[in-house]
Amino acid sequence: xxxxxxxxxxxxxxxxxxxxxxxxxxxxxxxxxxxxxxxxxxxxxxxxxxxxxxxxxxxxxxxxxxxxxxxxxxxxxxxxxxxxxxxxxxxxxxxxxxxxxxxxxxxxxxxxxxxxxxxxxxxxxxxxxxxxxxxxxxxxxxxxxxxxxxxxxxxxxxxxxxxxxxxxxxxxxxxxxxxxxxxxxxxxxxxxxxxxxxxxxxxxxxxxxxxxxxxxxxxxxxxxxxxxxxxxxxxxxxxxxxxxxxxxxxxxxxxxxxxxxxxxxxxxxxxxxxxxxxxxxxxxxxxxxxxxxxxxxxxxxxxxxxxxxxxxxxxxxxxxxxxxxxxxxxxxxxxxxxxxxxxxxxxxxxxxxxxxxxxxxxxxxxxxxxxxxxxxxxxxxxxxxxxxxxxxxxxxxxxxxxxxxxxxxxxxxxxxxxxxxxxxxxxxxxxxxxxxxxxxxxxxxxxxx
Amino acid sequence: xxxxxxxxxxxxxxxxxxxxxxxxxxxxxxxxxxxxxxxxxxxxxxxxxxxxxxxxxxxxxxxxxxxxxxxxxxxxxxxxxxxxxxxxxxxxxxxxxxxxxxxxxxxxxxxxxxxxxxxxxxxxxxxxxxxxxxxxxxxxxxxxxxxxxxxxxxxxxxxxxxxxxxxxxxxxxxxxxxxxxxxxxxxxxxxxxxxxxxxxxxxxxxxxxxxxxxxxxxxxxxxxxxxxxxxxxxxxxxxxxxxxxxxxxxxxxxxxxxxxxxxxxxxxxxxxxxxxxxxxxxxxxxxxxxxxxxxxxxxxxxxxxxxxxxxxxxxxxxxxxxxxxxxxxxxxxxxxxxxxxxxxxxxxxxxxxxxxxxxxxxxxxxxxxxxxxxxxxxxxxxxxxxxxxxxxxxxxxxxxxxxxxxxxxxxxxxxxxxxxxxxxxxxxxxxxxxxxxxxxxxxxxxxxx
Numbered sequence: 001x002x003x004x005x006x007x008x009x010x011x012x013x014x015x016x017x018x019x020x021x022x023x024x025x026x027x028x029x030x031x032x033x034x035x036x037x038x039x040x041x042x043x044x045x046x047x048x049x050x051x052x053x054x055x056x057x058x059x060x061x062x063x064x065x066x067x068x069x070x071x072x073x074x075x076x077x078x079x080x081x082x083x084x085x086x087x088x089x090x091x092x093x094x095x096x097x098x099x100x101x102x103x104x105x106x107x108x109x110x111x112x113x114x115x116x117x118x119x120x121x122x123x124x125x126x127x128x129x130x131x132x133x134x135x136x137x138x139x140x141x142x143x144x145x146x147x148x149x150x151x152x153x154x155x156x157x158x159x160x161x162x163x164x165x166x167x168x169x170x171x172x173x174x175x176x177x178x179x180x181x182x183x184x185x186x187x188x189x190x191x192x193x194x195x196x197x198x199x200x201x202x203x204x205x206x207x208x209x210x211x212x213x214x215x216x217x218x219x220x221x222x223x224x225x226x227x228x229x230x231x232x233x234x235x236x237x238x239x240x241x242x243x244x245x246x247x248x249x250x251x252x253x254x255x256x257x258x259x260x261x262x263x264x265x266x267x268x269x270x271x272x273x274x275x276x277x278x279x280x281x282x283x284x285x286x287x288x289x290x291x292x293x294x295x296x297x298x299x300x301x302x303x304x305x306x307x308x309x310x311x312x313x314x315x316x317x318x319x320x321x322x323x324x325x326x327x328x329x330x331x332x333x334x335x336x337x338x339x340x341x342x343x344x345x346x347x348x349x350x351x352x353x354x355x356x357x358x359x360x361x362x363x364x365x366x367x368x369x370x371x372x373x374x375x376x377x378x379x380x381x382x383x384x385x386x387x388x389x390x391x392x393x394x395x396x397x398x399x400x401x402x403x404x405x406x407x408x409x410x411x412x413x414x415x416x417x418x419x420x421x422x423x424x425x426x427x428x429x430x431x432x433x434x435x436x437x438x439x440x441x442x443x444x445x446x447x448x449x
Numbered sequence: 450x451x452x453x454x455x456x457x458x459x460x461x462x463x464x465x466x467x468x469x470x471x472x473x474x475x476x477x478x479x480x481x482x483x484x485x486x487x488x489x490x491x492x493x494x495x496x497x498x499x500x501x502x503x504x505x506x507x508x509x510x511x512x513x514x515x516x517x518x519x520x521x522x523x524x525x526x527x528x529x530x531x532x533x534x535x536x537x538x539x540x541x542x543x544x545x546x547x548x549x550x551x552x553x554x555x556x557x558x559x560x561x562x563x564x565x566x567x568x569x570x571x572x573x574x575x576x577x578x579x580x581x582x583x584x585x586x587x588x589x590x591x592x593x594x595x596x597x598x599x600x601x602x603x604x605x606x607x608x609x610x611x612x613x614x615x616x617x618x619x620x621x622x623x624x625x626x627x628x629x630x631x632x633x634x635x636x637x638x639x640x641x642x643x644x645x646x647x648x649x650x651x652x653x654x655x656x657x658x659x660x661x662x663x664x665x666x667x668x669x670x671x672x673x674x675x676x677x678x679x680x681x682x683x684x685x686x687x688x689x690x691x692x693x694x695x696x697x698x699x700x701x702x703x704x705x706x707x708x709x710x711x712x713x714x715x716x717x718x719x720x721x722x723x724x725x726x727x728x729x730x731x732x733x734x735x736x737x738x739x740x741x742x743x744x745x746x747x748x749x750x751x752x753x754x755x756x757x758x759x760x761x762x763x764x765x766x767x768x769x770x771x772x773x774x775x776x777x778x779x780x781x782x783x784x785x786x787x788x789x790x791x792x793x794x795x796x797x798x799x800x801x802x803x804x805x806x807x808x809x810x811x812x813x814x815x816x817x818x819x820x821x822x823x824x825x826x827x828x829x830x831x832x833x834x835x836x837x838x839x840x841x842x843x844x845x846x847x848x849x850x851x852x853x854x855x856x857x858x859x860x861x862x863x864x865x866x867x868x869x870x871x872x873x874x875x876x877x878x879x880x881x882x883x884x885x886x887x888x889x890x891x892x893x894x895x896x897x898x
Contacts (some may be wrong), residue, residue: 028539033546033716033725040709047699057699090477090536097482250496250506252761259762260489267482276482306758312701313708313759 035082043316065323083324092321095314100277101262104284115185121356123189130157130349137341148205152385159194160187161375183370199223234286255306335399339406373415378408484531492765514772532773541770544763549726550711553733564634570805572638579606579798586790597654601834604650608643609636610824632819648672683735784848788855822864827857
C-alpha cells in the first residue's frame with residue numbers, strides 16, 4: 001500500500017500544476033507536455049486496475065479517459081479542453097494509425113487465404129448481420145437522422161476485436177482448438193471487411209446524400225481497389241524496396257522506413273477519400289516476414305518489436321482521448337436506450353454469425369461468443385464518424401458517440417467470463433465427465449508481459 | 450544500381466501525390482501523413498548518403514531538409530509549407546524532447562561526479578570561451594541587435610555534441626585513452642552547463658530587456674534550482690515510483706511511464722520558464738540503472754532500447770525540419786560572413802578549452818579538436834531562439850538561423866578527419882616510430898547498427 005501511495009503522490013505532483021493555467025513562453029505550451037504526461041500515466045494506471053479486475057487493459061484506458069474528461073463536472077476543465085486541442089487530436093490519430101499498422105503486421109495475406117474456407121462465412125455473416133441490426137436499431141431509435149448516420153452506427157458493429165478474445169483463449173489453453181482458429185481467422189477477415197464497410201460508409205457520409213447505384217458502385221470499387229492496389233503494390237514493390245534498404249546502414253532505418261511506408265499508405269488512402277487507418281492496415285499487411293527477411297537477423301517478429309514500444313506510447317493517447325470525449329453530463333434516456341439496444345444487437349449479431357461455420361464437431365455458440373467484443377475497432381469507427389461534419393455538425397453527435405462507447409464496453413466486458421464458461425462446459429460435455437472443482441473456477445486473465 | 454533506382458521509384462510514388470493539393474475529408478489532412486512519410490524517408494536517405502561519404506548521419510538528415518525546404522526555389526512550396534505547419538512543429542519538438550531524454554539516459558550523476566576533477570575545467574572553459582567569442586562576433590557583425598540575440602548566438606556555441614566524437618574515437622580504437630575519457634566527460638558536463646546557459650539566456654530574451662543584478666540572480670537560481678530539484682526529486686521519488694511500477698502488469702508500462710515522466714519534467718521546466726528539453730534531459734539523468742533494476746531483466750540498457758526506436762522515428766523530424774527552415778533564397782553576404790565568423794570562433798573556443806585539462810601526458814590539442822562538433826545541441830538552441838518572439842519578430846531571424854546551421858555543419862564536418870589525423874600523429878610520436886602505411890589510411894566512420 002505504501003508503494004501505491006507513492007505512485008499517487010507522484011501523480012499528484014505531476015498533475016496539479018497542469019490544472020493551474022500556465023503561461024507558455026516558446027514552443028508548445030507547458031500544458032501540452034503535462035497533459036500528455038497525465039494521459040500516459042492515467043492510461044497505465046487504468047490499464048493496471050483493469051488487469052487486477054480481470055478485464056482487458058484497453059477498458060481501463062477508456063475508463064481513465066472518461067474519468068479525466070468528466071472532471072469538468074467538478075469544475076476541472078483542463079482535461080476536457082486538452083481532449084479538444086488539435087495537437088492531442090493529431091497524436092491520437094497518429095496512435096491509431098500505428099495501432100492498425102501493428103494489427104496489419106500480425107496478419108498476412110497468405111494466412112487469410114488459408115483460413116478463408118472455414119471462417120469466410122462466419123466473417124461475412126459477422127459483418128452483414130450486426131450491420132443490418134445496427135442500422136435498424138438506429139433507424140428506430142434516432143428517427144429523422146440522415147441515412148448516413150444509421151449506416152455509420154451499423155458499421156461500428158461490424159468489426160471483431162481479435163486481441164481480447166485471443167488473450168482469453170490463450171489463458172484457457174484453447175489455442176489449438178478448431179473454434180479458436182475459426183474465430184481468429186474470421187476476426188482477421190472481419191478487419192478487412194469492416195475497413196471496406198467503413199470506407200464506403202464514410203465516403204457516402206461525406207457526399208452528404210445517398211449516392212445512386214452508379215455512385216455506390218464507384219465508392220465500393222474505390223475501397224476494394226485501394227486495398228487490392230496496396231496489396232499488389234506491396235507484393236511487387238516491397239521486396240525490392242526492402243532488399244534495397246537492407247543495404248542501408250543508417251541507424252534506425254528499419255523503424256523509420258516501415259513507419260514511413262505506413263504513413264505514406266495512410267496518406268494515400270486519405271487522399272482517395274478513405275480513412276487513413278485503411279492504408280495503415282494495408283501497409284502492415286504487406287510487410288510480412290518475406291519482405292523483411294533481407295535484414296538478416298531481423299524478421300517480421302523484430303519489426304513488431306520495433307513498432308511495439310512506439311504503439312505502447314501513442315495508442316493509449318487514442319483510447320484515453322476517446323474516453324475524454326464521452327460527456328457523461330449529457331446522458332439522456334434516449335442515449336441510454338440506444339446504448340442498450342446497440343449492445344443487444346451487437347451480441348445477437350455475432351452469435352448468429354457463429355452459425356456460418358463449416359464442418360462438424362465445432363461448437364457454434366463458442367465461435368459466436370468469441371466474436372462479440374468490438375474493442376478498439378468500434379471506437380475507431382465512432383471517432384471517424386465524429387470527425388465527419390455534415391453542415392457543420394458532427395455526423396455522430398455526443399449522445400450517439402456515448403452509446404457506441406458504452407456498447408463497446410459492454411461487449412468487451414461480457415466476453416471473457418462468458419467465453420470461458422462456454423468452453424469449460426463444452427469440454428466437460430465432450431469428456432462426458434462431471435464438472436471438476438478446477439474447471440468451475442473462473443478463468444483469470446493474465447496480461448502478457 | 451537497380452535497387453537504388455527502385456528506392457527512388459518508390460519515393461516518387463510516395464512524394465508526387467503529396468505535391469498535388471489534396472482535399473481532406475476528416476481527421477488530419479492527407480498532406481500531413483504524406484509529408485511525414487516523405488520526411489522520414491528523406492531523412493534516412495540523407496543519413497545513408499552521409500554515411501557513404503564518411504559523415505555523421507545527422508548531417509545527412511539536415512541536408513535532406515535543406516533540399517526539401519528549398520524546393521520552393523523551383524516552385525515546389527509543399528515542403529516549405531509543411532515545415533511551418535503546427536503539427537510538424539509539434540512533432541519536431543516532441544522528437545527533440547525525446548532525444549534529450551535519450552541523451553540524459555546515457556549519462557548518470559555518479560559518472561559525472563567521477564570525471565569532474567579532470568574534465569571540469571575543460572568543460573567550463575568550453576562553455577565560457579565560445580560563449581564570449583560568439584557574443585563578440587554577433588555584437589560586431591549584427592550591430593544594433595538586442596543584447597539577448599548576442600547572448601543567444603553565444604549560447605549556441607556552448608554545447609559539445611558527444612555523439613559524433615564518440616563514434617570517431619570508437620572507430621580509431623581510442624576509447625581507453627585518457628583524452629577520450631576527458632572529452633566524453635567534458636561533453637556530458639557541457640550538456641548540463643549548456644542547458645543552464647540556454648535556460649538563463651531564453652529567460653532573459655523573453656523578458657524583453659536585460660534584467661538587473663537581482664533579476665539575473667533570480668533566473669540563474671531558477672535554472673540551477675530546477676535541475677537540482679529535478680535531480681533530488683529523481684533520487685528520492687524515482688526509486689519508489691519505479692519499484693511500485695515494477696509491480697504493474699499492464700503491457701508497455703515501462704515505455705509509457707518513463708516517457709510520461711520525461712514529458713512531465715519537460716512540462717514543469719516549460720512552466721518554470723525554461724526550455725522543455727532541460728526537463729527532458731533531467732528526466733533521463735535521474736532514470737539510471739539503479740531505478741530501473743526492479744524491473745528484473747530490464748536494465749537501463751533496456752530502457753534505451755525501448756526509447757531508441759521511438760527516438761529513431763521522431764528525432765529525424767526535428768533535423769529535417771531544421772534543414773527545411775534554412776532559406777537559401779535569403780542568403781546575404783552578411784549572413785555568410787556571420788556563418789564564417791561563428792565557425793572560426795566555434796573551433797577556436799573549443800581548442801582553447803583543451804588547455805584546461807589537468808594531469809601530464811595528455812594531448813591538449815586532441816581534447817580541443819574532440820570538443821569542436823556542435824551537432825544536435827547547437828541546432829536545438831537555434832530553434833529555441835527562433836521560437837522566441839520579441840515584439841512579434843523571431844529573436845533569431847532567418848539570416849542568423851542559417852548562419853548558426855552552417856556553423857554547426859562546418860564544425861561537424863571538420864572534426865572526424867582532423868581528430869583522426871591528430872590521434873594518429875600523437876601515437877606515432879609516442880611510439881617514436883616512422884608512420885606506417887596503415888596509420889596513414891583515413892579513418893572510416895562505420896555506423897552503429
